[in-house]
Amino acid sequence: MITSLEQLQQLYAPPAERALLKQQLELDRYCLRFIALSPLLVMATGGASSALLDASPRGGKPGFVKAPDANTLLIPDAGGNNRLDSLSNLLQDPRVGLLFFVPGFDETLRVNGKARLRDEAHYTALFASEHFRPKLVIEIEVQEAYLHCAKALMRSRLWSAEAQVQRNVMPTLNQMIQSQMGMTTAPESQELMVNRYNAQIAAEQGKK
Numbered sequence: 001m002i003t004s005l006e007q008l009q010q011l012y013a014p015p016a017e018r019a020l021l022k023q024q025l026e027l028d029r030y031c032l033r034f035i036a037l038s039p040l041l042v043m044a045t046g047g048a049s050s051a052l053l054d055a056s057p058r059g060g061k062p063g064f065v066k067a068p069d070a071n072t073l074l075i076p077d078a079g080g081n082n083r084l085d086s087l088s089n090l091l092q093d094p095r096v097g098l099l100f101f102v103p104g105f106d107e108t109l110r111v112n113g114k115a116r117l118r119d120e121a122h123y124t125a126l127f128a129s130e131h132f133r134p135k136l137v138i139e140i141e142v143q144e145a146y147l148h149c150a151k152a153l154m155r156s157r158l159w160s161a162e163a164q165v166q167r168n169v170m171p172t173l174n175q176m177i178q179s180q181m182g183m184t185t186a187p188e189s190q191e192l193m194v195n196r197y198n199a200q201i202a203a204e205q206g207k208k
Contacts, residue, residue, distance in 0.1 A: 003077060006058060006180060007175055015095075018020075022147065023145070023146045024144065024145045024146060025143070025144060025145075026071050026142055026145070027067055027070045027111075027142055027145055028070070028144065028145075030147065031109060031111070031145050031147070032067055032070070032145070034077045034100060034102060034105075034109045035063075035065055035067055035073070035100055035109065035135060036062065036067075037061075037062050037063070037102045037105075038056070038100040038101060038102050038109070039059055039062045039064065039073065039101075039102075039103070040057065040059045040063060040098045040100070040101045041058050041059075041065065041098050041099060041101065042055050042056065042057050042058070042098070042101075043055070043056050043057075043058055043075075043086055043096060043097070043098055043138075044096065044097040044098075044099075044101045045085075045086045045089035045090055045093070045095075045096055045097075046089055046093055046095070047089035047090075047091075047092040048092040048093045054085045054086055054089055056085065056086045058078075060076070060078065060204075060205075061205060062102075062164070064076065064127075065100075066126060066127075069093065069185055071142050072139065072140065072141065072142065073098075073113075073139070073140040073142060074078045074123065074126065074127075074137050074138070074139055075137065075138040075140065076124075076126075076127035076134040076137055076138075077134050077135060077136050077137065077138060078132075078134060078204055079134075079135070087117060087136075089136075089177045090115045090116075090117060090138070091117065093125040094114040094115050094116065094136075095112075095113075095114060095115075096112070096113060096114065096115045096140060097111075097112050098110070098111040098112070098113075098140070099108070099148075103159060104159055105150075105153075106150030106151075106153040106154050106158075106159070107147055107148060107149065107153075108147075108148040108152075108153070109145065109146075109147055109148065110145065110146055110147075110148050111140070111142055111144070111145045112142075112143055112144045112145075113140045113142045113143040113144070114140070114141045114143065115138050115139065115140050115141075116138075116139045116141075117136050117137075117138060117139075117161045117194075118138075118139050119132070119134060119135065119136040119137075119139045123136075123137040123139070124136065124137060129204070129205065130201055131203040131204070132204040132205070142200070164192075167190070172187065172188075172189065172190040172193065173190075173193065174187035174188045174189075174190075174193060175187045
């Protein structure tokens, strides 16, 4: 069992100089372009009152995350299951880690910083459409950012058509949840769930 940093470091070669020096204190033009192309990120948070951490996906049209300057990111909260796990965590501990994905790119972008929850009108108005306005915006003060190498996604073949798994190899989400909860009522079908979600997303994006 590894119980010390010294033991851990003995297992691995020292990091290459490039791996250390690539870390930026702010978003340069490459990071900003990557974020503008990204329709998906994973947000990692941890609240002070919980021993557990949380990782939550956030998605939208490419560029749904705005960067008003090299030190700031703005992420609209589109809402989900209303558990508010990530948002509650950020109220207790503002530290946040973000991992940005771009379809077709095996590289990712990691951004770490501190978050504030902004519900002021001039923040939510930045993301408002005819049918949707977020209740709040997550403002990130960027403290470090760096491009992550492609090896993990290359190993996973995430974007490869041959690696795609047919959805019907597992029950629908509603079937699984109802089974976990011991419910006996008929679950919502996959088709109805997808249609309901698509209607919600279309409203958020201002589509009719």
